[in-house]
Structure formats: structure tokens, C-alpha cells
Amino acid sequence: MNEVDPDNRYDLNSSRKSFLGITWEQALKGLFGGNALVSIVVLGLITLFLFKEGVGFFGQYRESLSLHRQSGLEYVELIREELDSFSALEKYLNSIRSMQSEQLTAEGMEFKEIKATLREDEEFFYDFEDLGYPLREYVLDSNEVAIAARDRYEEMLNLRVHRSNLIEIGKTQEAEALVINDVDLEQLFELLKSKETDFIEINRKFRQSIPNIIEQAPLYENTELAAKMSRFRELSAMFLEELPGYEASLLSWDRKKPIGIGESFTAFVFGNKWVTNSSIQDWYGIAPLFLGSLLISLIAMIIAIPLGVGAAIYVNQVATPIEQTIIKPYIEFISAIPSVVIGFFGIAVFGTLVREVSGWEALSWISFFPMSERLTGFTAGGLLALMAIPTIFTLAEDALNNVPLSYKEASMAMGSTRLQTIIRIIVPTALSGIISAVLLGFGRVIGETMVVLLCAGNRIEIPRFSEGLGVVFEPVHTMTGIIAQELGEVVNGSIHYRALFVVGLTLFVISLLINYMAQKIVIKFQISRG
Amino acid sequence: MSLVTDKLTTKSLIETGELYSEMTEINRSLINISNFDFFYGEKQALFDVNMDIKEREVTAFIGPSGCGKSTLLRCINRMNDLIDVARIGSGKITVNGVDIYDDRVDTIELRKRVGMVFQKSNPFPKSIYENVVYGLRIQGISRKSKLDESVERCLKGAALWEEVKDRLDTSGLSLSGGQQQRLCIARALAVEPDILLMDEPCSALDPVATAKVEELIHTLKDRYTIVIVTHNMQQAARVSEKTAFFYLGKLIEMNATDQIFMSPEKEQTEAYISGRFG
Ligand SMILES: Nc1ncnc2c1ncn2[C@@H]1O[C@H](COP(=O)(O)OP(=O)(O)OP(=O)(O)O)[C@@H](O)[C@H]1O
Ligand SMILES: [Mg+2]
Numbered sequence: 001m002n003e004v005d006p007d008n009r010y011d012l013n014s015s016r017k018s019f020l021g022i023t024w025e026q027a028l029k030g031l032f033g034g035n036a037l038v039s040i041v042v043l044g045l046i047t048l049f050l051f052k053e054g055v056g057f058f059g060q061y062r063e064s065l066s067l068h069r070q071s072g073l074e075y076v077e078l079i080r081e082e083l084d085s086f087s088a089l090e091k092y093l094n095s096i097r098s099m100q101s102e103q104l105t106a107e108g109m110e111f112k113e114i115k116a117t118l119r120e121d122e123e124f125f126y127d128f129e130d131l132g133y134p135l136r137e138y139v140l141d142s143n144e145v146a147i148a149a150r151d152r153y154e155e156m157l158n159l160r161v162h163r164s165n166l167i168e169i170g171k172t173q174e175a176e177a178l179v180i181n182d183v184d185l186e187q188l189f190e191l192l193k194s195k196e197t198d199f200i201e202i203n204r205k206f207r208q209s210i211p212n213i214i215e216q217a218p219l220y221e222n223t224e225l226a227a228k229m230s231r232f233r234e235l236s237a238m239f240l241e242e243l244p245g246y247e248a249s250l251l252s253w254d255r256k257k258p259i260g261i262g263e264s265f266t267a268f269v270f271g272n273k274w275v276t277n278s279s280i281q282d283w284y285g286i287a288p289l290f291l292g293s294l295l296i297s298l299i300a301m302i303i304a305i306p307l308g309v310g311a312a313i314y315v316n317q318v319a320t321p322i323e324q325t326i327i328k329p330y331i332e333f334i335s336a337i338p339s340v341v342i343g344f345f346g347i348a349v350f351g352t353l354v355r356e357v358s359g360w361e362a363l364s365w366i367s368f369f370p371m372s373e374r375l376t377g378f379t380a381g382g383l384l385a386l387m388a389i390p391t392i393f394t395l396a397e398d399a400l401n402n403v404p405l406s407y408k409e410a411s412m413a414m415g416s417t418r419l420q421t422i423i424r425i426i427v428p429t430a431l432s433g434i435i436s437a438v439l440l441g442f443g444r445v446i447g448e449t450m451v452v453l454l455c456a457g458n459r460i461e462i463p464r465f466s467e468g469l470g471v472v473f474e475p476v477h478t479m480t481g482i483i484a485q486e487l488g489e490v491v492n493g494s495i496h497y498r499a500l501f502v503v504g505l506t507l508f509v510i511s512l513l514i515n516y517m518a519q520k521i522v523i524k525f526q527i528s529r530g
Numbered sequence: 531m532s533l534v535t536d537k538l539t540t541k542s543l544i545e546t547g548e549l550y551s552e553m554t555e556i557n558r559s560l561i562n563i564s565n566f567d568f569f570y571g572e573k574q575a576l577f578d579v580n581m582d583i584k585e586r587e588v589t590a591f592i593g594p595s596g597c598g599k600s601t602l603l604r605c606i607n608r609m610n611d612l613i614d615v616a617r618i619g620s621g622k623i624t625v626n627g628v629d630i631y632d633d634r635v636d637t638i639e640l641r642k643r644v645g646m647v648f649q650k651s652n653p654f655p656k657s658i659y660e661n662v663v664y665g666l667r668i669q670g671i672s673r674k675s676k677l678d679e680s681v682e683r684c685l686k687g688a689a690l691w692e693e694v695k696d697r698l699d700t701s702g703l704s705l706s707g708g709q710q711q712r713l714c715i716a717r718a719l720a721v722e723p724d725i726l727l728m729d730e731p732c733s734a735l736d737p738v739a740t741a742k743v744e745e746l747i748h749t750l751k752d753r754y755t756i757v758i759v760t761h762n763m764q765q766a767a768r769v770s771e772k773t774a775f776f777y778l779g780k781l782i783e784m785n786a787t788d789q790i791f792m793s794p795e796k797e798q799t800e801a802y803i804s805g806r807f808g
Binding site for chain 1: 609614640642648650656668669713
């Protein structure tokens, strides 16, 4: 060790204390660096985990779809489509009947009289219903055969797995004792195929008897009923015209056509059914959930953007300091309300209120009012708007605050009004900041779970955009909602479990994209001001 | 609006020659400040200021930092209205005989006639073209020919035309500091003001750019009444006819620039301009 001379001010060797050779600064640096590292690693792990759990889904779904085809379930479904359109006809007929009885009631008839009047026409209705029995039977039988085939095949697969497990752990004797019957799906399907002639026969009967029976349809004096009945005739004719199509699709259906991984992917992305725990076939189509999430988010954004940005402009540019100190914390306070409380409010108050308002006389000119549902995309969207407003407000206000005061002064000094300055200078300058505020608000909304689970109505169906604006008052289900609702009940590693992970992965990717875009926009904003 | 408009449009009178003789001989007073007290909250920033500013002359405000030069300048086009705590104590300011703090005066109309150029050049993040025509657009003028004409006239007026005429579509922020400041002057000219208030317009510029702006001020004074705040004594001496010296919120002395620099009447003035200030 060197001798330290206390008078030597030029002893430049470090005198900072160190512990195990690490100085205080190094330790701090390590701590902060470590924190950053942890967050990066966690993000990576989450991505990896989602991928690992999710990716297996497409293979499994493909197998499930293949079995669906090979066991003949898909074939049965083609026939079921015909049955469904026949059922639709029956339903229409029933609606005519109930309309008639309603009208009779309105005319002041007694219950007994109504019954008597209706009885005259009863024959026709029963006859028509009877026409459907053979088809219904045929579908049920075929379905049973196909399901049995599939179940036996699955059992065989399970036993095979069981056997190889036994061999692996050395229980060879037990393994050999297992009796596994080979299941030949092709042979089983021949059973179905051989009955195809019955189907052709059923259709032939339809062609023959439907026109005959319609001849006997009751003739109504009431114009409304008569119109409905003639519409029914048209529909029946259309049904008959469709019959050859069903036959042709059966003939051209190919049991051996393989299903690729791409098909399982498209079936997931564009599939319009999300059906789980079905005895026939489970479907995992994300489209209804994705569109539901999108619809709700759009509703929320349409409400939240004007309110959030408007409030930001007001507070930043117009409000007096006192107003500012009141409004700002209040809006920011909204984000402190737990989402389950907002959802609760939505069920108890907002949903009911919306439905009540939709029943007002003054609003009856709106085609989709009054609405029957209380929990709809609109209910959820309206509440999500409430949650997006603080995000949009705070970030947009920041962006406006970043506009140099000198711009405002220069504009005012040229004789522009406050409004002109806001519209022409301040908002355009802050625009990219405002856009990224909106994007982050959108990210907040699309990832929100509790409110949509409670208030969106949870009907898994593609929203009917063809209905125009009325679509916002339909119950929908969402990607976040379905995960929260179903993940608790699924078997680890099952196809359903994996499907939920792919939904999660989709959400994750959407959020990443939104955040990335928001950052890009902000960076562009800073450069353009630079 | 009408109140100020009627009395402030002296230009038309000048053009018709009615006022011509009167103005060329001794310029008449355009801005009059009398017994003016001004406060920021409880803090008084200006004390009993009295001064006359002559038409089509350059008047320079000098004085140590914090003495209230900018404050007074910003009172002349009521920019201080934007500051919440700012208020007038007593006294008044008239522009062309109109009390600008009268309730009936529309600040929008006032500012169209009393333009301002700031210390830090502050072009909008828009194209050069849009920067210049901004003042016209907010007045609802959108005829292309009128805007084009105004852009050329104002950029020429601000001695910037030759440098930017080929790139009017590029951002105003892409110009150099000196060019940006001249762009701001062009922007102020587009509204066709009578008076230009300049708050240290050259403080952020290099000597070459400063010389250009000073040259510009020289040519502008044929048409505009200019009030300029500066910390640069040489600049005041070079560009102005009259100089006003402020100290601690009070107007100490105002006189012809030669007079102030050669033989100031007040001791404080002399101390300040000779650099012996403490
Ligand atoms: N917005 C404001 N709020 C409160 N006080 C202010 C404000 N602007 C200026 N002041 C005060 O008013 C006084 C005069 O300020 P002013 O800006 O007019 O000085 P100045 O002469 O222009 O100084 P400089 O040469 O540094 O620009 C200063 O004491 C300053 O602190
Ligand atoms: Mg100043």
C-alpha cells in the first residue's frame, strides 16, 4: 500500500468506499439495470409461454377437424342443413298461426271460440309438420352412427396412448393384456353412405307432397295474414328449389380429402362458430369474438374521443386555473374506479336506463328501438368509454401542453381569436400526440375484461353489421370475456385450453401493435417539432 | 371593431395625401402612453410611464434586464391580456387617439394593426407559404391569387424572397435562425399592420443575420412605426431615431437617439450606456 500523504492533493487514487470490490455507484447501476432486465425477461417469458401453449392448438384443431370429416360428422352436417331450412319453414308457419290467434284475441273473441276457429285449419299445419318426420329421423340416425364411429375411434386412440405409456414404465404384461379393437372409420362410414338412397327418396317425397299440401292451405281474409301465407308459399317453393343443391353437395363431398394446417388456421381465424363441450363437434372460430371486441371498442372510442380530447382542449386552453384544478383530478379519478364496480353499475343502472330510453315514444322512429336486450355492445361500449376517457384526456392534455407557448402568442399577436388559434395551430401541432393518446385509449379498451364480461351480453355470434346502426344494440361476446369465462373450466393441454391461449396471443399481438404504433407516432411528432 | 378601425386606418388618409404635409415635416404622435401603472398580481412592473411614439419612426427601448421593457411593449397590443395575473393600475395607452383599454375595443382588431415579432423566432410547424398567409387565412381570405401576391410581397418586404422563393412548400422550421426570424417578420407584415413591436428580434441571431434584420428595419420604417426592445447599444444607435431608457419599471429618459448616446441628461442613463452599471 502506498503511504498517503495528507497534504498531497494530487493523490488521485479513488477513495470511494467499496464492498466486495463494488462501489456504491456500481451497485446502483446494477440495481437499475437489473430492473430493466427483469422487465425484458418477463415480457419475453410471457410471449414464449403464450406461444408454447398456443401453437399446439392448430395441430390439434386440424386433427379434430379431420376426424370430424372422416367419421362422417361433416357429411351429416350437410344433411342437417336441409333439415334446418325445413325447420325454418315450420317456424314461419307457426308465426302465422300465433299471429292469427293474436288477432282473434284482439277482435275480442273468447279463448274457446279461438280454439274452435283455429281447429278448422289445424289439419293443414299438422300435415305440413308431419312431412318433416322422415328427414328428422334420418338426420338423427345418421348422426348417431357418425358419433358412435368417432367415439370408438377416439377410444381406440386413447387406449393406444395408454398402452405405450404402460410399456414406457415397464408394465409390459398389463400392456399386452389390453384389448384394442381396431376401428375402421371407412367401413363405418359405408353404413351412412349406403343409406344415401333413403335421403334421395325423402327429397323426392318432399317435391311431391309439399305442393299438394300447400294447395290445402287456409285462405285468410285478413290481408296481413294472407300476405304472410303467400310469402310462405314462396319460401316453400324456394326450399324445393334448393333440394338438388343439398343432394349435389352430398355427392361431391369427399371423405378422404385431407385437412391441412392452413385449413385449421383459416377455420380458426374466419370461423363464425365458437362452440365448446358439444356432443357433436367443438368449433373454435375467433371471428365472432374478434368482431365483438372490435365493435365494442369502436363504440367506446366514438364516445370517448370527442369527450376525452374535448375535455383536454378545454382544460388546457380555455379553463381558468381554478377550473383546471377541479376538472383534471376528477377525470383522472375515474381511472381509479375498479372495473368490476363500473361493470356493476352497467348492469344495475346503465343497461336498464338505455333499454328504458329506447322504449320512449319520441324515439320510436328509430327502426331498432325499442330494444329487447339490456346488456349489449352499446352498454359495454358506453362504460368502456368511461374508462378510456382518463387515458385519452391525460395523454392528449400532455400533448397540448407540449405545444410551445410561443406558437399561441404568435397566433394571437396576429389577431386570431382563441378558437382559431386552438383549431389552426394548437391542435394540429399536438395532433400526433393526440392520435397516440387515442391509440393508447383504444389499447386500454380492447384489453378490458371485467366490464365486457358483465355488460356485453355474451352472445357468441358475429354481430350483424348488415343491420346498420342497430348492430350496436346486439349482445356480443369478446376475446377477453371468453378467456375469463372459460379458462377456469378447461382441462390443461386440451384443445379448448390451447384455443383460449391463441385468443390470448391474438390480444397480446394487438396490444403490442397498438403500443408500437403509438410510440412511432410520438417519435415522429418529436422530430417534426425538433 | 369599428371604433378602432375608423381611427386607425390612417394609411388611406396618407395615401390620399391629406395628411402628407403634416407628416413629412414633424411626424405626428401615433402611440401615447400616459401615467401608466402596470401590475403582475401584487407586483408592480411599470410605474407612471409617460411617452409619445411618433409615426414612422423607430423607437428603441433599452434598460437592464427585468426593468419592464417587454411588459410595456406587450401592453401596446394587449398581449398581456393572455396572462391571468396581469392588470393595469392606472393611466392609459392610446393608439391613433383610441384608448386601447376601452371596453369597446376588440383586441383582435387592435392586434391586426399592431403586429409583434418575438425574441425567439417562432414560425409555426407549417410550410413557409402557410406561415406567411396564416394571418390572412384567419381573416377568411382564401383566394389563391390574393394569397400568392401577399406571400411574395411580404417575403420581399422581409428580404427573404430570394432565399426561399423556390421552396415555399418546405417547413418554416427548416430555415436557419436568421431566416426564421425574417419569416416571422414577413408573417407579421401580411396582416398589414401600421405598427410593429419587436422584442429583442436579434438576440438569438449571429452578426450576419443581425445585420440583415437591421437593414430590414431600415427599409421598413418608411412604411411602419416600429418599437424595438434591444440589449445591444450599437443596435439601438444604428436603427432608432428615438431611444427610451427604463430602469426598475420607470421610464428614466427618452430622447432622440443621438442625444441619449452623446449627452444623456440623467446620470443613470449615462451609467448604463457607458457600461458602468452596478
Ligand atoms: N408573466 C409574468 N408574471 C409575473 N411577473 C412577470 C411576468 N413577466 C414579467 N414579470 C416581471 O415583470 C418585471 C419586468 O419584466 P419584463 O419581462 O418586462 O422585463 P424586461 O425589461 O423585458 O427584461 P429582459 O431584458 O430580461 O427581457 C420583471 O421583474 C419580471 O419578473
Ligand atoms: Mg424582455
